[in-house]
Amino acid sequence: MAETEPAKYPLTGTFLRECSGEKEERMMKKSRLMTAALAAMLALSLTACGGGKKPAETKESVQASQETTTAAAKETETSAKETEPPETEAKIPENAEEITLTNQKLQIQAKFYLPKQAEAWSVENRNGRDPVTPVQKSVYKAKHNEDTTLYVTIQLSATTPESLQKQMDSKEKITIRDYPGTFETGSTSWDYQIDFGKYADGLETYMLVKFWTGDDSYAQKPGLKEARDLFLDTVTVATDYEGREDRSGRKYMGTPMCSLPESFDYNGVNAEVTRPTDSYCVYQLRSEIHETDEIPVRLVGLMTSTINQATYEVTEGYSDYTIAGYPAHIKQTKYVAYLGSEVRFQVGENYYRAFAYTYVDDSDLDVTALAEATKTLNENEAVYFQKSLDFLDAMIQNAEFTDPEEAWFQ
Numbered sequence: 001m002a003e004t005e006p007a008k009y010p011l012t013g014t015f016l017r018e019c020s021g022e023k024e025e026r027m028m029k030k031s032r033l034m035t036a037a038l039a040a041m042l043a044l045s046l047t048a049c050g051g052g053k054k055p056a057e058t059k060e061s062v063q064a065s066q067e068t069t070t071a072a073a074k075e076t077e078t079s080a081k082e083t084e085p086p087e088t089e090a091k092i093p094e095n096a097e098e099i100t101l102t103n104q105k106l107q108i109q110a111k112f113y114l115p116k117q118a119e120a121w122s123v124e125n126r127n128g129r130d131p132v133t134p135v136q137k138s139v140y141k142a143k144h145n146e147d148t149t150l151y152v153t154i155q156l157s158a159t160t161p162e163s164l165q166k167q168m169d170s171k172e173k174i175t176i177r178d179y180p181g182t183f184e185t186g187s188t189s190w191d192y193q194i195d196f197g198k199y200a201d202g203l204e205t206y207m208l209v210k211f212w213t214g215d216d217s218y219a220q221k222p223g224l225k226e227a228r229d230l231f232l233d234t235v236t237v238a239t240d241y242e243g244r245e246d247r248s249g250r251k252y253m254g255t256p257m258c259s260l261p262e263s264f265d266y267n268g269v270n271a272e273v274t275r276p277t278d279s280y281c282v283y284q285l286r287s288e289i290h291e292t293d294e295i296p297v298r299l300v301g302l303m304t305s306t307i308n309q310a311t312y313e314v315t316e317g318y319s320d321y322t323i324a325g326y327p328a329h330i331k332q333t334k335y336v337a338y339l340g341s342e343v344r345f346q347v348g349e350n351y352y353r354a355f356a357y358t359y360v361d362d363s364d365l366d367v368t369a370l371a372e373a374t375k376t377l378n379e380n381e382a383v384y385f386q387k388s389l390d391f392l393d394a395m396i397q398n399a400e401f402t403d404p405e406e407a408w409f410q
Contacts, residue, residue, distance in 0.1 A: 103136035254282030
């Protein structure tokens, strides 16, 4: 009979009892240790709390704690940001000259710096007196040395966004002090245009700048590059500045030699004055009323701009006329559904252009009624030409005309 291999660990009752006793003893020891540890922890807890009872932690208390932590973090972050040094502005050299250029017609002011030269910078105003326009154009010059004179030509004005975009579209785009601009290298100058943003509703402030020396070697001439760079680094423009004339209460043309009240009375009707924008003259003055006689019509008066004497004296196609007591020349044109009169008139030594229109008011007319009204307008053109001319006459009578300020040309 084959022998069986003896068990390595004989499972006798004595072994089991011994194992159970050791296990129990170990468990008792562990229990005593845990009890002692818990007692110690309880004692420490009571000591730390001063015998008080810790409040239960609620959802609200957790949220409040989190909000406090977040607020503290934000405050720390804000404090850190506030203590950060501000961005460095353009550094102005000690030998720089601050210059202010003001377009008093449009009430725009530019400030910039140019480096001091062997001779001080002087300025020549290139604004024409015939006609006086809204544009401010100035030429600054200074002698750098015996052989070189530096020139900076600046034109400061406003125009419609569409006109400005058209001017800038074909040129190289750059950024000047965070403003959109353009750059061209001309045969005799560095040319820049800067869009300084909104002047008023429907208008943008802009500046044209040329840096030149009077010949085609300007880029190599000493001092011009430094003058250009300092100008472009420091130029600013504002429409709210100290000494700005108060023009509230009246409507002014772009060239503020002519203004109208906010409204005026015409045959018992309150005629409101508006200021349409224009790419060249910046602001026009316009008024409109509606009349219903034999047919409904709209009468429109429009004062657009100053003109020069040569334009006023062109008489071909025009007839002599008098409007609001001023000598004038008039040209009348008949269109399909309206009549138009162009009037050029003289006030003192200044000349203006205005228009009078008579339209069929088709707002409440069907096709048949519109055709009948148009026929009546054309058959009685002299009557309806005169209606809008009478309205323009009243408009000009309510206008105030002033001579240009001498400061505009200094």
